[in-house]
Amino acid sequence: xxxxxxxxxxxxxxxxxxxxxxxxxxxxxxxxxxxxxxxxxxxxxxxxxxxxxxxxxxxxxxxxxxxxxxxxxxxxxxxxxxxxxxxxxxxxxxxxxxxxxxxxxxxxxxxxxxxxxxxxxxxxxxxxxxxxxxxxxxxxxxxxxxxxxxxxxxxxxxxxxxxxxxxxxxxxxxxxxxxxxxxxxxxxxxxxxxxxxxxxxxxxxxxxxxxxxxxxxxxxxxxxxxxxxxxxxxxxxxxxxxxxxxxxxxxxxxxxxxxxxxxxxxxxxxxxxxxxxxxxxxxxxxxxxxxxxxxxxxxxxxxxxxxxxxxxxxxxxxxxxxxxxxxxxxxxxxxxxxxxxxxxxxxxxxxxxxxxxxxxxxxxxxxxxxxxxxxxxxxxxxxxxxxxxxxxxxxxxxxxxxxxxxxxxxxxxxxxxxxxxxxxxxxxxxxxxxxxxxxxxxxxxxxxxxxxxxxxxxxxxxxxxxxxxxxxxxxxxxxxxxxxxxxxxxxxxxxxxxxxxxxxxxxxxxxxxxxxxxxxxxxxxxxxxxxxxxxxxxxxxxxxxxxxxxxxxxxxxxxxxxxxxxxxxxxxxxxxxxxxxxxxxxxxxxxxxxxxxxxxxxxxxxxxxxxxxxxxxxxxxxxxxxxxxxxxxxxxxxxxxxxxxxxxxxxxxxxxxxxxxxxxxxxxxxxxxxxxx
Amino acid sequence: xxxxxxxxxxxxxxxxxxxxxxxxxxxxxxxxxxxxxxxxxxxxxxxxxxxxxxxxxxxxxxxxxxxxxxxxxxxxxxxxxxxxxxxxxxxxxxxxxxxxxxxxxxxxxxxxxxxxxxxxxxxxxxxxxxxxxxxxxxxxxxxxxxxxxxxxxxxxxxxxxxxxxxxxxxxxxxxxxxxxxxxxxxxxxxxxxxxxxxxxxxxxxxxxxxxxxxxxxxxxxxxxxxxxxxxxxxxxxxxxx
Numbered sequence: 001x002x003x004x005x006x007x008x009x010x011x012x013x014x015x016x017x018x019x020x021x022x023x024x025x026x027x028x029x030x031x032x033x034x035x036x037x038x039x040x041x042x043x044x045x046x047x048x049x050x051x052x053x054x055x056x057x058x059x060x061x062x063x064x065x066x067x068x069x070x071x072x073x074x075x076x077x078x079x080x081x082x083x084x085x086x087x088x089x090x091x092x093x094x095x096x097x098x099x100x101x102x103x104x105x106x107x108x109x110x111x112x113x114x115x116x117x118x119x120x121x122x123x124x125x126x127x128x129x130x131x132x133x134x135x136x137x138x139x140x141x142x143x144x145x146x147x148x149x150x151x152x153x154x155x156x157x158x159x160x161x162x163x164x165x166x167x168x169x170x171x172x173x174x175x176x177x178x179x180x181x182x183x184x185x186x187x188x189x190x191x192x193x194x195x196x197x198x199x200x201x202x203x204x205x206x207x208x209x210x211x212x213x214x215x216x217x218x219x220x221x222x223x224x225x226x227x228x229x230x231x232x233x234x235x236x237x238x239x240x241x242x243x244x245x246x247x248x249x250x251x252x253x254x255x256x257x258x259x260x261x262x263x264x265x266x267x268x269x270x271x272x273x274x275x276x277x278x279x280x281x282x283x284x285x286x287x288x289x290x291x292x293x294x295x296x297x298x299x300x301x302x303x304x305x306x307x308x309x310x311x312x313x314x315x316x317x318x319x320x321x322x323x324x325x326x327x328x329x330x331x332x333x334x335x336x337x338x339x340x341x342x343x344x345x346x347x348x349x350x351x352x353x354x355x356x357x358x359x360x361x362x363x364x365x366x367x368x369x370x371x372x373x374x375x376x377x378x379x380x381x382x383x384x385x386x387x388x389x390x391x392x393x394x395x396x397x398x399x400x401x402x403x404x405x406x407x408x409x410x411x412x413x414x415x416x417x418x419x420x421x422x423x424x425x426x427x428x429x430x431x432x433x434x435x436x437x438x439x440x441x442x443x444x445x446x447x448x449x450x451x452x453x454x455x456x457x458x459x460x461x462x463x464x465x466x467x468x469x470x471x472x473x474x475x476x477x478x479x480x481x482x483x484x485x486x487x488x489x490x491x492x493x494x495x496x497x498x499x500x501x502x503x504x505x506x507x508x509x510x511x512x513x514x515x516x517x518x519x520x521x522x523x524x525x526x527x528x529x530x531x532x533x534x535x536x537x538x539x540x541x542x543x544x545x546x547x548x549x550x551x552x553x554x555x556x557x558x559x560x561x562x563x564x565x566x567x568x569x570x571x572x573x574x575x576x577x578x579x580x581x582x583x584x585x586x587x588x589x590x591x592x593x594x595x596x597x598x599x600x601x602x603x604x605x606x607x608x609x610x611x612x613x614x615x616x617x618x619x620x621x622x623x624x625x626x627x628x629x630x631x632x633x634x635x636x637x638x639x640x641x642x643x644x645x646x647x648x649x650x651x652x653x654x655x656x657x658x659x660x661x662x663x664x665x666x667x668x669x670x671x672x673x674x675x676x677x
Numbered sequence: 678x679x680x681x682x683x684x685x686x687x688x689x690x691x692x693x694x695x696x697x698x699x700x701x702x703x704x705x706x707x708x709x710x711x712x713x714x715x716x717x718x719x720x721x722x723x724x725x726x727x728x729x730x731x732x733x734x735x736x737x738x739x740x741x742x743x744x745x746x747x748x749x750x751x752x753x754x755x756x757x758x759x760x761x762x763x764x765x766x767x768x769x770x771x772x773x774x775x776x777x778x779x780x781x782x783x784x785x786x787x788x789x790x791x792x793x794x795x796x797x798x799x800x801x802x803x804x805x806x807x808x809x810x811x812x813x814x815x816x817x818x819x820x821x822x823x824x825x826x827x828x829x830x831x832x833x834x835x836x837x838x839x840x841x842x843x844x845x846x847x848x849x850x851x852x853x854x855x856x857x858x859x860x861x862x863x864x865x866x867x868x869x870x871x872x873x874x875x876x877x878x879x880x881x882x883x884x885x886x887x888x889x890x891x892x893x894x895x896x897x898x899x900x901x902x903x904x905x906x907x908x909x910x911x912x913x914x915x916x917x918x
Contacts, residue, residue, distance in 0.1 A: 427763075
């Protein structure tokens with residue numbers, strides 16, 4: 001008989017208890033969860049609430065202190081590389097579209113994209129930092145609240161219309177039930193935001209990128225892999241060491257929120273056939289639906305101020321413009337009709353002033369900025385830290401494309417209009433299902449803007465509302481049931497009655513801001529415009545009597561126009577002053593061209609009058625010169641007619657492109673297909 | 678003793694232990710806070726210890742087909758169709774099943790420190806009663822970043838099985854290379870139909886030897902994350918659930 005050696009010795013009492021436990025247990029078994037059982041779930045999930053958080057993707061290396069991480073931006077070299085696998089397709093390589101790749105096609109390369117230093121934090125309102133420099137400034141204190149957190153959940157929606165011709169029979173109809181997995185951001189709060197979750201509306205995203213044109217015929221890591229030219233017929237062999245085949249870009253986005261965003265993943269409903277523009281590929285496959293909301297906030301008070309002042313006028317001195325150089329007698333030896341002038345002009349300058357003041361609204365801090373210029377000496381044109389090592393570049397503080405207060409609300413499908421993936425075995429397509437000709441579905445999507453037919457349930461998702469609002473713990477939040485997308489940049493006008501958004505077009509005292517090339521000027525910018533008017537006058541003399549002297553020399557004499565008429569014969573020589581010639585207003589003259597440079601001159605009055613000095617002249621602004629004549633121009637008596645208009649003032653801010661809105665976008669059907677994979 | 682043991686075993690195997698009870702909020706709150714745990718996690722997937730794809734001789738990915746991840750979406754097939762440029766027509770019911778295959782999946786992920794604690798959160802539930810909710814608190818420190826080394830995949834490709842399946846029946850083959858996710862074509866030095874370079878006639882030394890596909894993705898760096906994440910159950914009483 002074998003003796004058993006126990007490594008554990010049971011006491012009898014323990015043994016007894018164990019037996020007791022074993023027999024007294026009731027028995028349970030895991031049961032299969034049917035679809036019907038799942039569809040009864042009310043939607044419980046996991047709530048996620050990030051607090052005091054920020055992140056930044058640093059270069060691979062030793063651990064750093066948080067102070068180093070926040071203050072040293074040159075180590076933001078952690079990267080995500082999009083690797084361009086696969087040869088260029090014929091579609092890409094056949095640049096002249098003649099159906100073949102030949103000597104007429106330019107050399108095209110592959111895009112090698114490095115995305116660096118991805119940083120998500122709280123906004124410091126600086127458009128040239130990718131993350132704030134202190135822990136307090138950078139940390140998102142609470143991204144959502146306990147009552148309004150991020151949620152990862154599974155839920156079932158009943159009465160979702162399917163693609164078939166038959167309507168749902170009721171909430172229990174299994175062909176109209178969709179169980180979905182959803183990731184939901186905190187909801188977007190209406191009105192004054194809960195202070196606990198306020199940082200969720202002040203996010204900051206920063207990153208920078210190097211995008212290369214890669215020679216497809218150089219192995220990865222070759223010294224000349226980016227020295228690629230674009231010569232015709234030399235795909236894979238064109239070489240140009242001088243080409244800067246790199247786009248270096250920085251993106252900084254201040255004060256945006258993700259609140260209200262939602263992604264749903266589910267199995268699509270069935271019923272679609274090839275009829276009516278539909279596709280059987282919509283049926284029972286993986287479907288996505290998303291509401292992507294990237295909002296900066298209300299922009300109805302984002303207005304630049306325009307001020308236009310009452311114009312003033314000033315009258316300048318008379319300036320001599322022309323005098324005949326003909327100082328002698330009129331043409332000798334025959335009767336003459338010579339007629340000579342002096343001309344002068346007086347300038348009246350009307351000065352119109354105004355100013356353009358940048359909006360004082362806080363929304364000016366809400367900026368999405370893309371910039372390319374480096375500051376300082378910069379780095380080489382073809383280097384990047386992922387390949388060559390080294391530091392992240394520093395970017396110029398003011399250059400680039402500024403998008404002020406962007407509000408982007410994209411509705412991409414729904415449980416009854418899913419986004420599906422398809423493939424023909426090589427290429428793939430992303431398709432947002434066509435809205436079927438089925439009232440049960442399209443009435444859920446289309447909007448009746450007149451408001452007369454409330455059976456159309458669609459609406460637009462914008463920063464003010466997104467479908468039906470919900471109340472949680474006494475606070476109101478925007479929903480996520482809207483069906484139309486809206487994108488606005490800068491100053492907007494919101495019509496709450498129709499839930500429509502328009503770009504602000506400016507008025508006499510306010511201007512729109514939104515898209516700007518380079519940073520908008522700060523503070524107030526003065527605008528001055530002058531307008532010149534010219535009063536022309538002349539003095540005249542004409543040939544007088546024809547006289548023959550005793551020594552048989554015959555000549556004309558001059559007569560000068562005075563205030564009362566013509567003088568008698570005043571002999572030869574220039575005697576305008578000494579003969580008391582009168583200045584008279586004239587309407588026009590052909591003796592002076594104010595639009596060209598004029599040479600000065602000096603002529604002396606032979607009768608001992610003052611010298612007549614004509615200064616050299618550059619073209620006179622605003623002078624009216626037409627048909628070879630310079631015309632007198634006079635300002636209007638009411639100077640307010642010269643007041644600067646708002647458009648004159650706003651156009652002086654030459655980099656301000658104003659605001660832009662795309663509102664009420666409904667995607668009826670969208671299919672994106674790749675080519676040549 | 679042996680008999681008794683046998684008896685115990687016999688008794689225990691006939692019944693099933695299942696005395697799991699619902700942990701309600703009250704019970705969880707009754708637990709006094711204790712210092713949590715600091716966790717560290719090092720994930721090394723298909724790489725050598727220094728973060729390089731382990732496809733050398735004797736490496737885990739010496740046979741690269743074993744370093745693939747394939748995903749198939751419901752109702753996506755192709756059937757041979759000579760009228761199509763690719764020779765295949767999409768079909769939603771039957772045919773050769775399509776797979777989205779991630780090739781050369783690899784990466785080293787080193788979470789140096791993740792704090793695991795408990796914390797209470799307060800909110801108003803659906804009946805507007807304030808409740809105290811215990812939550813798991815995961816905390817991260819920027820000073821101990823998550824080290825990410827060559828994390829990603831070499832190529833993403835759409836492949837198809839060499840046998841037919843349908844929405845109701847899964848086909849099979851004795852040859853593992855008939856399964857889409859085991860296919861491992863690579864780009865040859867010159868264009869040929871087997872490596873999908875037919876349409877291009879483009880020399881591509883860059884792609885030579887790589888597994889076919891259309892894009893790869895690779896991450897490298899130290900992901901510095903500061904802060905904490907509260908994770909709690911969003912039960913039916915929570916206004917959002």
